[in-house]
Amino acid sequence: MLLSQTEENYLKAIYSLAYANSNKVSTTLISAALxxxxxxxxxxxxxxxDKDLVHYKKYQGVSLTEVGQKIAVEIVRxxxxxxxxxVNKLNxxxxxxxxxxxxxxxxxxxxLIDKLEAFLEFPKHDPHGDPIPDKNGNIEHHKNxxxxxxxxxxxxxxxxxxxxxxxFLKFLDKLQIQLGSNLKVVSKESFDNSMLIETATxxxxxxxxxxxxxxxxxx
Amino acid sequence: MLLSQTEENYLKAIYSLAYANSNKVSTTLISAALxxxxxxxxxxxxxxxDKDLVHYKKYQGVSLTEVGQKIAVEIVRxxxxxxxxxVNKLNxxxxxxxxxxxxxxxxxxxxLIDKLEAFLEFPKHDPHGDPIPDKNGNIEHHKNxxxxxxxxxxxxxxxxxxxxxxxFLKFLDKLQIQLGSNLKVVSKESFDNSMLIETATxxxxxxxxxxxxxxxxxx
DNA sequence: ACCTATTTTTAGACAAGTCTAAATATTTTA
DNA sequence: TAAAATATTTAGACTTGTCTAAAAATAGGT
Numbered sequence: 045m046l047l048s049q050t051e052e053n054y055l056k057a058i059y060s061l062a063y064a065n066s067n068k069v070s071t072t073l074i075s076a077a078l079x080x081x082x083x084x085x086x087x088x089x090x091x092x093x094d095k096d097l098v099h100y101k102k103y104q105g106v107s108l109t110e111v112g113q114k115i116a117v118e119i120v121r122x123x124x125x126x127x128x129x130x131v132n133k134l135n136x137x138x139x140x141x142x143x144x145x146x147x148x149x150x151x152x153x154x155x156l157i158d159k160l161e162a163f164l165e166f167p168k169h170d171p172h173g174d175p176i177p178d179k180n181g182n183i184e185h186h187k188n189x190x191x192x193x194x195x196x197x198x199x200x201x202x203x204x205x206x207x208x209x210x211x212f213l214k215f216l217d218k219l220q221i222q223l224g225s226n227l228k229v230v231s232k233e234s235f236d237n238s239m240l241i242e243t244a245t246x247x248x249x250x251x252x253x254x255x256x257x258x259x260x261x262x263x
Numbered sequence: 264m265l266l267s268q269t270e271e272n273y274l275k276a277i278y279s280l281a282y283a284n285s286n287k288v289s290t291t292l293i294s295a296a297l298x299x300x301x302x303x304x305x306x307x308x309x310x311x312x313d314k315d316l317v318h319y320k321k322y323q324g325v326s327l328t329e330v331g332q333k334i335a336v337e338i339v340r341x342x343x344x345x346x347x348x349x350v351n352k353l354n355x356x357x358x359x360x361x362x363x364x365x366x367x368x369x370x371x372x373x374x375l376i377d378k379l380e381a382f383l384e385f386p387k388h389d390p391h392g393d394p395i396p397d398k399n400g401n402i403e404h405h406k407n408x409x410x411x412x413x414x415x416x417x418x419x420x421x422x423x424x425x426x427x428x429x430x431f432l433k434f435l436d437k438l439q440i441q442l443g444s445n446l447k448v449v450s451k452e453s454f455d456n457s458m459l460i461e462t463a464t465x466x467x468x469x470x471x472x473x474x475x476x477x478x479x480x481x482x
Numbered sequence: 483a484c485c486t487a488t489t490t491t492t493a494g495a496c497a498a499g500t501c502t503a504a505a506t507a508t509t510t511t512a
Numbered sequence: 513t514a515a516a517a518t519a520t521t522t523a524g525a526c527t528t529g530t531c532t533a534a535a536a537a538t539a540g541g542t
Contacts, residue, residue, distance in 0.1 A: 050528085070489080070490090071490055071491085072488095072489065072490080080529090081531060081532080082489075082490065082491085083531070083532080084529070084530055084531070085490090086491055086492085087528095087529075087530080091529095102490080102491070102537085103489080103490060130375075133382055134379060135378060136374075136378070144375060147370050147371065147372075148370060151367060152366065153363055153366075155355075156349075159353040159355070160353060163352055163353055267499090269499065289519080289520090290519075290520060290521085291519065299499090300500075300501060301520065301521085302502080302503095302520080302521070302522080304520095305520065305522085306498095306521095310498090310499095321521070322506095322507055322520060
């Protein structure tokens, strides 16, 4: 199955978003992740469904098929191995490699990534601590983290909410934080465990009560 | 200047072909090199001319502008450094890396290729012996070779003809050899210096008189 | 249950890059 | 130098992936 870069990016996005949402991902969530419009997502979802890479019923959200998931994991594997290469061999900093790995992960080759893995001596984690799937697509998931345990300077994506009570969700709305939001921890106050974070729309201060109720994934 | 992969491929093709043809390259030659149709080439040439990457007057062929040439050389630099990486670090054979380097050369980054170059300890030549342009685009050209001096198993592209006499050209026509043709030397007979070569259309035997009149570039 | 707000899908359009077929230049040949 | 052959360009169409605007479906609030 030969996929375009765009198709691969959709699969990868659905894969990352599927964690939080019990495997069903909405059109809007994907469009936010890929910075496209919902209508574009619908179009692409149909193509992916035609190729049996996603399950799709109108208005019901999408999930990856077994084949789609396998491909998504392969892309994650490539991404993370390239990140290791960039940091360990080319002396990049761990916070500089994401964009580059986004390009490198789409290089097509039967053999390249396995040779790269051997060259890197079979690393188990990428520079951000995320597990690297093996050749067969097996991946040792580490549990989701709470925003409260993200360190200064690290960035993460919101992938879930622990306390899904209404007032809490409303409050998150007000902060313009939603699933898929990118957050960067600027600093943490030790006396009350509040943190200053950067969002797409600006810097805000977050109490510990909030930060320990947000599932995030480091990026 | 942010170029698409396709645009970069056109520039690279024009660059390689420009050697033989006193810098002017014909539409047909480009279309052969890129395996597209001449009409597609005309379309793209116009776009490149709009961006001042090529000089173009209808029916007169194209040549690279200074900017276009600079970009082309950068791509060559990337291509060759990636080839060194694949052969020296990932244990690929020198004849397996071209396709992969064709993909890797299009990775966009301000810093990547210089870091890669340092990691590889500033190689001067790629695995096929071709010179690697430096950071500033300076490239130490090695002279064109004659087909007669290509070794067994090596592949090359015809980039020029020394004896441009009519009968010779006619003969080349009959052999279906033209500028841009890919040739692979299968074997050489020591008693008469003839060689068996593989072309796109089949295997043919070539006398030394022919092979020493064809300028080629190894690939 | 019904009305409203939100989400999702559809329809039609656009840009990039390609193609075929036809028209126009150039080059070759005689 | 004029006809024939070849090369190049134009015109119109197609594909992929995107967008906007409008229509349809779902979800929420009372």
